[in-house]
Amino acid sequence: MKMGKIIVIVVIAIIVLLGAVFFIMCPPSKGELKQFTDENGNVLENSIAERCYLDIDGARIGLTILGKDKSNPVLLLCGGGPGIPQFLLEYMYPSALTDKFIVCNFDYRGTGISYEKVDPETINLDLFISDCVEVTNYLRERFGQDKLYLMGHSFGSYIALNLADRYPEYFIAYLAVSQVTDQRESECLAFDYMKEQYRLQGNTRMYKKMDQLNIRESEEDFNNYKNSMLRDASMHDLGVGTTRDMDSVITGIVLPSMKCKQYTIAQRINIWRGKIQTNKYSTGASKFQAFKKIKCLDIPIYFFAGEYDYTCCESLQRKYYEFIDAPEKEYYFYEGVAHSPIYEDYEKTSEILDEILEKHEQNIE
Numbered sequence: 001m002k003m004g005k006i007i008v009i010v011v012i013a014i015i016v017l018l019g020a021v022f023f024i025m026c027p028p029s030k031g032e033l034k035q036f037t038d039e040n041g042n043v044l045e046n047s048i049a050e051r052c053y054l055d056i057d058g059a060r061i062g063l064t065i066l067g068k069d070k071s072n073p074v075l076l077l078c079g080g081g082p083g084i085p086q087f088l089l090e091y092m093y094p095s096a097l098t099d100k101f102i103v104c105n106f107d108y109r110g111t112g113i114s115y116e117k118v119d120p121e122t123i124n125l126d127l128f129i130s131d132c133v134e135v136t137n138y139l140r141e142r143f144g145q146d147k148l149y150l151m152g153h154s155f156g157s158y159i160a161l162n163l164a165d166r167y168p169e170y171f172i173a174y175l176a177v178s179q180v181t182d183q184r185e186s187e188c189l190a191f192d193y194m195k196e197q198y199r200l201q202g203n204t205r206m207y208k209k210m211d212q213l214n215i216r217e218s219e220e221d222f223n224n225y226k227n228s229m230l231r232d233a234s235m236h237d238l239g240v241g242t243t244r245d246m247d248s249v250i251t252g253i254v255l256p257s258m259k260c261k262q263y264t265i266a267q268r269i270n271i272w273r274g275k276i277q278t279n280k281y282s283t284g285a286s287k288f289q290a291f292k293k294i295k296c297l298d299i300p301i302y303f304f305a306g307e308y309d310y311t312c313c314e315s316l317q318r319k320y321y322e323f324i325d326a327p328e329k330e331y332y333f334y335e336g337v338a339h340s341p342i343y344e345d346y347e348k349t350s351e352i353l354d355e356i357l358e359k360h361e362q363n364i365e
Contacts, residue, residue: 031264036068036098046070048102051113056134062113063135066090067102073172073357074139075101075149078132078156078163080178082285083275085112086153088257093243093343096350097151100357102143106135110278113263115270120277125284128159129166136170151175154312154339158285161294168298172360173328177304178312178339181290181320187226188216190310194234206234226286240310244338296325302356303330306337306344328359 036047047068054061064087075097079086086105090097097103108128110118139148150171152160157179164174180186191210198207209230215222225231235241236248246252258268301324305317314333321331332352337344 027259027261028265029261029263031262031267033064033066033262036066044068053113054134054138056131059109059131060114060116061109061131061135062107064105064107064113065102066098066105068098070102070143072101073149074143074145075103075151075175076132076136076139076171077103077105078150078152078160079105079107080154080156081111081275081278082108082155083111083271083278084253085271086156087112087262088253088260088271089153089340089343091260091262092253092256093340094346095343096346096353097342099350100353101149104135104139106131107274108278111274112271113267115267115274118277120279123278125159125162129163132159132163133167133170136167140170147172149173149175151177152179153177153342154180155285157312158288161290164297164299164301165294171299173300173302173356174297175302175304175356176317177342178306178309179290179303179317179320180285180288180312181316183286183288183312184222186310186313186316187222187231189313189315190235190240191215191225193310194238194240197238198234206237210234235310240308240338242311242338243340243344244306244308244336246338290320291323294324297327299326300328300360301326302332302352304332304334304341304349304352306334306339306341308336308338309341311339330356 033049033051035049036044038044048070049066050064052063052065054063064085077086077097085107090103090105107114109123109131110116110120136148140146148171150160150164150173152158152174154177157176160174161176161179164171191213195207195210198210213221213225215225232241232249236246236252239245242249242252254272257263257271260268263271303317303321305314307314309317318331321329332348334341334345334348342349
């Protein structure tokens, strides 16, 4: 066999092998949402699982709406990240939310199923709030509910808290999950905790890496650390990141997202294209000072905080709970979990939501 033919065969074999690996890691699908079914596999009669899109000021905003009973109250969920669709957490860690609510997860401009090329410099809190109001009014009209529940998780809590402050008339209560309060201080507290953990473990390699940085006093060191792999790697290594049991963002989020057949292959790729271009979205949340900006709310606020949450430090969440004035407030502390308490403990979340809903049952119209 001539060398040229051998080379062609080898190239074809490599292409076939790479294609096979790609489709194993990223299986093709139509991106259809899994419907809610009973024990016999029949779709629940009054359930909803759909994606839809709203055109808002030139942007195509994607919504993922999920619920086991369309007669339940509506929950607008401002997800974390920014850039990682909240639906991914629901997909990986099914929560009690869809048992109790019609849950609307919406992907911010330039992210997830709302992906398009955007200039991150044009995205700010006012634009997020404006988009939220449009989505809120769509949900109010579609489901015939004058007021909704509002939830924010991590980065989304920065948006949701400000939304609740500006438009309390649209919401029954605000459910604050891993609330952003003073992120600069949170990063410093987390850094100190992780450095001490590595010292106690005798992990000299990681301890020395952190000991070289003075993030409290050096802006350069803080920015280098905040934007480095060291931060996320340490948080997940020590179980104080996304979830208590997630060892790595790659194995815990990236790879599962690429296998999620409830997105098309293009949508899965766009999740990470969006994540890359929207990293700068977090600037506003990083500089946000909840203690200075929002001292009171006109609606009840309920905090959901994980014991080992060092992404948004639990101690600061508790401090803000004690600080803020509201018609009603409660602090729900989750032992043994990290940054995603409502997804990490299904049973506790279900009980808490029942308690909250019972308090406000009369407010559902």
